[in-house]
Amino acid sequence: MRAAPTILHLDMDAFYASVEQASKPSLLGKAVIVGGLGPRGVVATASYEARRFGVHSAMPMAQARRLCPNGACLIPRFSLYRDVSDIVMALLRELSPLVEPLSLDEAFVDLEAGGTAFDSEAARATGERLRADIRAATGLSGSVGLAGSKMLAKVASEEAKPAGLLLIEPGTERELLAPMSVRTLPGVGPATGEHLRRAGITTVGELAEAGEDELVRMLGRSHGVGLYRMALGLDDRPVVAERDAKSVSVEDTFDVDLHDRVRIRGEVQRLADRCVQRLRGSGHSGRTIVLKVRRYDFSTLTRSETLRGPTDDPAVVREAAARLLEGVDTTGGVRLLGVGVTGLADYTQEDLFAQSLAAGTLAAEADGEGGDGGGHGSEGAEPGGPPGEGGAAAVGVQAPTAPDQAPGPEGQPGAPGGAEPAPERRWPPGSDVRHALYGPGWVQGSGVGRVTVRFEQPGSPPGRVRTFRVDDPDLEPSDPLPLVGDAEPDGQTA
DNA sequence: TCTGGGGTCCTTAGCCCT
DNA sequence: TCTGAGGGCTAAGGACCC
Numbered sequence: 001m002r003a004a005p006t007i008l009h010l011d012m013d014a015f016y017a018s019v020e021q022a023s024k025p026s027l028l029g030k031a032v033i034v035g036g037l038g039p040r041g042v043v044a045t046a047s048y049e050a051r052r053f054g055v056h057s058a059m060p061m062a063q064a065r066r067l068c069p070n071g072a073c074l075i076p077r078f079s080l081y082r083d084v085s086d087i088v089m090a091l092l093r094e095l096s097p098l099v100e101p102l103s104l105d106e107a108f109v110d111l112e113a114g115g116t117a118f119d120s121e122a123a124r125a126t127g128e129r130l131r132a133d134i135r136a137a138t139g140l141s142g143s144v145g146l147a148g149s150k151m152l153a154k155v156a157s158e159e160a161k162p163a164g165l166l167l168i169e170p171g172t173e174r175e176l177l178a179p180m181s182v183r184t185l186p187g188v189g190p191a192t193g194e195h196l197r198r199a200g201i202t203t204v205g206e207l208a209e210a211g212e213d214e215l216v217r218m219l220g221r222s223h224g225v226g227l228y229r230m231a232l233g234l235d236d237r238p239v240v241a242e243r244d245a246k247s248v249s250v251e252d253t254f255d256v257d258l259h260d261r262v263r264i265r266g267e268v269q270r271l272a273d274r275c276v277q278r279l280r281g282s283g284h285s286g287r288t289i290v291l292k293v294r295r296y297d298f299s300t301l302t303r304s305e306t307l308r309g310p311t312d313d314p315a316v317v318r319e320a321a322a323r324l325l326e327g328v329d330t331t332g333g334v335r336l337l338g339v340g341v342t343g344l345a346d347y348t349q350e351d352l353f354a355q356s357l358a359a360g361t362l363a364a365e366a367d368g369e370g371g372d373g374g375g376h377g378s379e380g381a382e383p384g385g386p387p388g389e390g391g392a393a394a395v396g397v398q399a400p401t402a403p404d405q406a407p408g409p410e411g412q413p414g415a416p417g418g419a420e421p422a423p424e425r426r427w428p429p430g431s432d433v434r435h436a437l438y439g440p441g442w443v444q445g446s447g448v449g450r451v452t453v454r455f456e457q458p459g460s461p462p463g464r465v466r467t468f469r470v471d472d473p474d475l476e477p478s479d480p481l482p483l484v485g486d487a488e489p490d491g492q493t494a
Numbered sequence: 495t496c497t498g499g500g501g502t503c504c505t506t507a508g509c510c511c512t
Numbered sequence: 513t514c515t516g517a518g519g520g521c522t523a524a525g526g527a528c529c530c
Contacts, residue, residue, distance in 0.1 A: 015530095035498080036498055036499090038498095039495065040495090040496080040497080040498075041498070042496090042497065042498050042499095043498095044498080044499095044530090045530095057530080058497080058498080058530095059496090059497085060495075060496050060497055060498095061495095061498095062495045062496075063495080063496070063497095065495095066495090102529080102530070103501095103529085103530045104530085105530080106530070186528085186529080187503095187527085187528065187529090188528085189527060189528045189529080190527085190528090191526080191527055191528085192527075192528085220504075220505070221504095221505095222503085222504060222505085223504075223505095223527095245501085246501080246502070246503095247500090247501070247502080248500090248501090249499085249500065249501075250499085250500085251498085251499060251500080252498095252499090253497095253498060253499085288522085288523090298496090298497070300525085300526095301524080301525080302523085302524060302525070303523085303524080304522080304523060304524075305522095305523090306521085306522065306523085336498085336499095338499090338500095340500090340501095
């Protein structure tokens with residue numbers, strides 16, 4: 001391990017919730033919960049105000065609402081978070097070319113490689129400056145950890161939260177780690193934590209005392225050796241700037257379990273198409289198709305099939321996913337379906353061409369695909385009629401119209417619904433809107449044909465609330481406004 | 495009214511080949 | 513021809529992370 005604490009770990013504080021508070025001034029200092037709002041939604045991030053009520057990430061949203069009934073529950077706005085993240089990551093890249101993003105709100109930086117800092121003094125100064133720069137550029141706060149390794153830098157930023165900075169001086173690691181819970185170490189989750197607890201190991205110090213052999217015996221070679229080293233404060237993993245994606249997948253959890261086999265097939269086809277869209281978007285093709293099924297009892301199984309060559313052909317992926325589904329028993333119902341592609345290769349025209357030759361892919365097959373599956377698979381469910389069990393309205397909860405359109409619009413606003421009579425517009429809480437007269441605002445809630453909007457924007461004083469009919473022609477969805485800088489002059493916030 | 499979505503990595507087991 | 517070891521690949525599941 002290096003001598004100087006020049007690995008920096010940045011962790012933005014309650015990122016999604018903080019972005020929401022910054023862009024919605026009336027929520028500053030209030031409990032904000034960001035996550036899925038459906039009956040099976042979970043919390044992605046809670047503001048520190050909400051955490052005081054016991055709300056935390058991965059908690060079912062229903063439970064969060066119970067604990068914190070006055071909290072503002074909002075859907076995530078990933079495009080905005082990505083924009084803010086881009087600003088933060090750009091600031092990190094000014095410090096060093098070696099920046100390793102872990103997610104939208106977290107990254108490692110190798111300060112030494114950037115020539116930014118070679119000792120504790122300089123590292124600390126750099127960290128403080130970074131925090132100030134992030135606040136100036138985004139209005140948000142982040143926590144900084146500095147240490148001689150990635151693992152320790154991450155532990156440090158966790159300890160520094162919220163809005164702090166902690167530097168671990170070389171030589172003090174073991175002493176610092178010893179009393180901490182084993183769960184502090186990366187790679188120790190609920191299962192490993194429980195495994196260790198049963199062996200009487202609850203702290204990092206006890207982990208180190210157990211010895212490498214014992215940990216290997218308990219947890220296997222890779223995990224055992226890795227954990228033992230971490231317990232000693234040893235971690236020589238380098239900061240890696242570019243990481244190639246290894247898989248691409250999409251999955252959907254349904255508000256109500258799906259029973260109807262025809263519907264399930266339709267959903268798998270949809271997911272396959274979405275997956276290929278993402279695959280192509282990332283400039284990849286892939287060789288192994290994976291189907292994921294979570295059943296009514298939460299048991300999860302995967303089935304996979306490896307093709308002769310990589311593909312990004314939707315028809316090929318659809319067919320593979322359909323074949324895999326045929327081998328899965330779905331009686332009892334499914335709550336989640338997913339389609340993924342692994343074994344990624346860089347997309348090239350040659351790949352595509354080779355694949356169509358290898359798999360004998362025909363464009364005609366893509367269109368006539370239903371023929372194969374529908375032919376022998378007509379279990380019950382008459383073609384046009386509503387499938388049984390009320391599974392039909394499962395995904396589009398609040399779309400009482402046209403319950404039986406087979407691959408129904410999914411739970412996203414503005415999903416393509418075909419050329420039906422204008423579907424009722426939906427206004428998810430937290431989403432951005434613009435009113436012809438009142439300017440930019442956000443949806444505070446909607447129901448019984450009404451939508452309530454608060455008219456405010458980043459940097460404005462808390463705004464007023466007004467209620468409209470859901471089909472008010474003056475009201476329309478809009479893009480998020482940047483957190484800092486060009487606020488709109490026309491926003492009436494009085 | 496339990497438990498999202500998008501990932502990575504590891505382990506185990508079976509099969510095929512040398 | 514049989515047997516065993518070991519490597520590579522595939523499939524499935526599990527743990528973990530944010």
